[in-house]
Amino acid sequence: MSALIATDLRVQLRDRLVLEDVTARFERGRVTALLGPNGAGKTTLLTCLAGLRVPSAGRVRLGDVDVLALDRRARARRIGVLPQNSEVHWDIDVATLVSLGRFPHRDRWAASAADERAVLRAMVATDVSHFATRSVKQLSGGERGRVLLARVLAGEPEWLLADEPLASLDPAHQLDVLDQLRAVAGAGAGVIVVLHDLTHAARVADDVVLLRDGRAIAHGSRDEVMIEDRVREAFGIDVLVSHAADADRFVVPLRRSP
Amino acid sequence: MSANVELNTTSLARRAPRDSAARLNIALVIAILGAAALSIFAGKIWLPWNAWTLHDPRWLIIAELRIPRTVLGFAVGAALGLAGAAMQGYLRNPLADPGLFGISSGAALGATISLYFGFATSAVLLPTFALLGAAGSMLILAVLAGRSGSLILFALAGMVLASLTGSLTTLTISLAPTPFIASQIVTWLLGALTDRSWDDVRITVPAMLAGSVLIASTARSLDALTLGEQAARSMGVDPRRLQLLIVLGVGLCVGASVAAAGIISFVGLMVPHMVRPLVGGKPSSILLPSALGGGLLLLLADTLVRIAPTVSELRLGIAMSILGGPFFLVMLFRMRRQIA
Numbered sequence: 001m002s003a004l005i006a007t008d009l010r011v012q013l014r015d016r017l018v019l020e021d022v023t024a025r026f027e028r029g030r031v032t033a034l035l036g037p038n039g040a041g042k043t044t045l046l047t048c049l050a051g052l053r054v055p056s057a058g059r060v061r062l063g064d065v066d067v068l069a070l071d072r073r074a075r076a077r078r079i080g081v082l083p084q085n086s087e088v089h090w091d092i093d094v095a096t097l098v099s100l101g102r103f104p105h106r107d108r109w110a111a112s113a114a115d116e117r118a119v120l121r122a123m124v125a126t127d128v129s130h131f132a133t134r135s136v137k138q139l140s141g142g143e144r145g146r147v148l149l150a151r152v153l154a155g156e157p158e159w160l161l162a163d164e165p166l167a168s169l170d171p172a173h174q175l176d177v178l179d180q181l182r183a184v185a186g187a188g189a190g191v192i193v194v195l196h197d198l199t200h201a202a203r204v205a206d207d208v209v210l211l212r213d214g215r216a217i218a219h220g221s222r223d224e225v226m227i228e229d230r231v232r233e234a235f236g237i238d239v240l241v242s243h244a245a246d247a248d249r250f251v252v253p254l255r256r257s258p
Numbered sequence: 259m260s261a262n263v264e265l266n267t268t269s270l271a272r273r274a275p276r277d278s279a280a281r282l283n284i285a286l287v288i289a290i291l292g293a294a295a296l297s298i299f300a301g302k303i304w305l306p307w308n309a310w311t312l313h314d315p316r317w318l319i320i321a322e323l324r325i326p327r328t329v330l331g332f333a334v335g336a337a338l339g340l341a342g343a344a345m346q347g348y349l350r351n352p353l354a355d356p357g358l359f360g361i362s363s364g365a366a367l368g369a370t371i372s373l374y375f376g377f378a379t380s381a382v383l384l385p386t387f388a389l390l391g392a393a394g395s396m397l398i399l400a401v402l403a404g405r406s407g408s409l410i411l412f413a414l415a416g417m418v419l420a421s422l423t424g425s426l427t428t429l430t431i432s433l434a435p436t437p438f439i440a441s442q443i444v445t446w447l448l449g450a451l452t453d454r455s456w457d458d459v460r461i462t463v464p465a466m467l468a469g470s471v472l473i474a475s476t477a478r479s480l481d482a483l484t485l486g487e488q489a490a491r492s493m494g495v496d497p498r499r500l501q502l503l504i505v506l507g508v509g510l511c512v513g514a515s516v517a518a519a520g521i522i523s524f525v526g527l528m529v530p531h532m533v534r535p536l537v538g539g540k541p542s543s544i545l546l547p548s549a550l551g552g553g554l555l556l557l558l559a560d561t562l563v564r565i566a567p568t569v570s571e572l573r574l575g576i577a578m579s580i581l582g583g584p585f586f587l588v589m590l591f592r593m594r595r596q597i598a
Contacts, residue, residue: 052491076494087486089350090539103482104494151485155493 002063003027004049004159004190009058011044011214018044019055020214026207028158028190031181033201033222036211037235042194043084043163045211049192050081050161062159076104080157084164084194086148088136094147095132098123101154122153126180142173149180160184162193166200178204198239198251202226210234222249232257279537279547286550290332293557297328301564326456329463331560332553334451334519337466337511339552340545342526344473347480347541348504349413352534356512356526359505360419364395365516366447367423370430373443381457385517389465392513395419396505409487412501449520449575451560462518469510470549476503477542484541522575524582525552531589 004026011019019041026032026049034042047053049060051067060067067075080101088097101122102115111119123129126146131139139147145165152160162181166174174197181204185191195201201208201222208225210218212234218225226249231239240252298320299305305324309316341356348354356362368391372384402415427447434440479500482490491497515522533547556574559581563572 050492052488072496073494076492079492081489081492083486083488083492086489089484089486090541091534092484092539096538096540097484100481100485100493103478106478148485 002158004067004192005061006045006049007058007061009045009048009055009060011041011048011053012056018214019048021058022211022214022216023058024209024216024219026159026190026192029185029188030206031185031191031193031204032207032209033205034192034194034209034211035198035201035234039213040211040234041214042211044214045209046081046161046163046192046194050079051075052081073104077155078157079159079161080152080155082149082152082160082162082165084167088144088148091135091137093133093135094128094139095119095123097136097147098128098132098150098154101151104155118156119154122150125153125183126150127176141168142170142176145169145173145177146180149177153184157189159190159192162191164194164196166195166197174200198226198231198253202241202249202251226251279543282533282536282547283550286547286554290550290554290557293554293561294328294332297331297557297561298324300561322455323453326459327451327454327560328557329459330454330518331451331557333459333463333466334515334522335525335556336549336553337469337515338522338525339529339555340470340473340549341508341511341515342528342552343530343541343544343548344476344480344504344508345526346530347483347544348476348500349409350483350486352531353527355523356508357521357523358413358420359395359399359416359508359512360421360423361392361395361399361416361509361512362516362521363420363423363427365389365392365513366521367391367427367430368394369446369517369520370427370443373439373446374430374434376439381455382461385458385461385514388517389461389513391423392509392516395423396509396513399509400502400505445573446520447575448573449522449578450563450571450573451519452571454518458518462514465510465514465517469507469512469514472503472507472510474545476500476507477545480541484539520575522556522578524578524586525555528582528585529555 006022006024009019009022010017022045034045036042044053048055049067051060051070054068062070062078067079070078099111099115099119102111102118106115120129123132126149128143128147128150131143136144136147149165160181165177165181169177178200181191181193185206193204205222207220208218208222209216210225210230217234218230226241228239228241231237231251236257238254238257240254242250244250301324303316303319305316305320308314310320311317338356345354345356345358346352365388369384369388371391372387398419399412399415402411431440431443434443479490479495482493482495487497529551530544530548533544533551537543537547559577560574563574563577566572
């Protein structure tokens with residue numbers, strides 16, 4: 001089980017320090033939420049972890065190897081990324097889109113049996129197989145979100161890095177996506193997800209990294225991190241944290257802290 | 259049981275577009291063979307089947323004029339269609355055209371300069387100059403935009419380059435030593451396949467072939483780009499390598515086609531649009547039919563300008579623009595309706 005480890009990550013864009021000495025360790029089989037206010041560096045951290053951005057200092061290791069030292073395709077096979085506001089530019093059908101996820105695995109033109117199986121599994125897991133022949137342009141926001149997730153899952157990555165996968169989904173589909181993230185982690189992959197909604201984060205995450213102004217101000221299990229003081233420090237708001245019977249936690253934003 | 263059903267629907271979904279693409283390609287090849295035969299038949303002098311023997315004096319027309327012209331017509335159309343499909347896939351914009359890069363205007367500038375110096379009589383120099391012009395444009399593009407692999411910088415650089423080389427061409431025309439040369443340049447720029455020989459084929463077709471191979475190698479990366487630059491990168495696409503391949507591939511195809519036939523617009527823009535509804539939107543499945551369709555379109559257009567009852571032969575470039583302009587407008591109307 002190789003962990004994904006960020007050590008002293010620093011990202012400088014011109015004169016702005018976007019990430020400052022972030023150190024964090026992510027484990028497989030767990031869902032880790034990256035939380036923080038706008039501009040805290042969540043997406044930047046995610047792209048560094050995915051090996052898509054070269055940090056100004058520090059490094060990201062996947063097990064023993066630096067992610068930047070991995071061959072592009074090898075890295076893509078191990079780390080799947082679901083970008084924010086995923087775009088689909090051409091009018092293609094659902095099955096074609098999902099099979100794009102096999103890109104890092106395929107050397108030849110024709111898809112292998114393993115490719116077909118992985119695509120099928122991803123489509124079943126995200127419950128999109130019954131509209132496999134529909135055009136992506138005709139899908140609702142929720143269906144589209146699931147199809148895009150299926151694309152990443154079709155690559156069978158060890159890591160799923162998702163940037164705000166809940167944006168523009170209605171509550172039912174938000175819950176669906178959260179369930180799928182949990183299922184992916186349950187199957188042994190590591191899930192790192194940028195979220196804005198504290199309530200959802202509290203329900204889905206095993207671990208939480210709390211970012212503010214490019215610094216990781218807290219990193220640990222959900223129960224350690226998602227407490228009133230920490231959240232106030234990160235977001236500048238007062239929250240109500242309450243427990244439900246089944247160990248779910250509810251974080252309700254109340255007001256800006258004075 | 260239910261997994262079986264799902265397996266079937268998925269296989270169906272993935273094979274249906276592939277089959278229709280195969281059918282379209284076969285139909286296009288058959289149509290191309292027909293159009294090529296027609297292109298060899300037709301012209302000021304009609305050459306029916308009985309002229310197609312070595313002993314017939316008209317064989318000379320066939321072997322030295324009609325066949326090279328037919329080969330060039332197909333090759334230029336195919337190169338432009340393919341380059342257009344690659345450009346649209348790369349820029350993820352259905353309105354992209356190979357002319358956008360400034361490569362065709364770079365090639366035109368090269369050809370213009372060779373005409374300026376009176377090299378028109380040489381069958382080798384003009385296409386060579388045109389290819390050099392295209393290479394110059396590609397080099398500037400690669401240096402300007404190549405380091406970042408950024409799409410916007412790339413498109414902007416191409417547009418600036420297009421207008422710069424365009425104005426340099428106009429400057430060359432205005433400085434032409436004699437009115438004859440000026441009109442020669444203007445006529446050449448209008449694009450045509452008249453009086454082409456095997457020399458033109460030998461110089462330009464290998465460049466188009468090389469460009470096509472480069473473009474074909476980008477096919478799957480273009481598919482990945484459907485999901486956006488960020489997603490494509492996360493899937494293992496190297497944006498700088500892709501950009502280099504596209505610049506070289508499109509540059510060779512477009513540069514060589516300008517060298518062979520002058521500027522012929524709209525083929526690269528129109529043909530991918532015509533095939534997209536038939537084979538689906540996936541960029542890789544559009545490449546081959548776009549090449550075949552472009553070749554067919556230009557073969558037919560070039561035959562048409564030869565048999566059209568005009569005093570002097572209609573310029574192919576003008577004919578294509580007259581066909582292409584209205585098509586483009588209709589497309590815009592349709593898109594407007596879709597958006598509204």
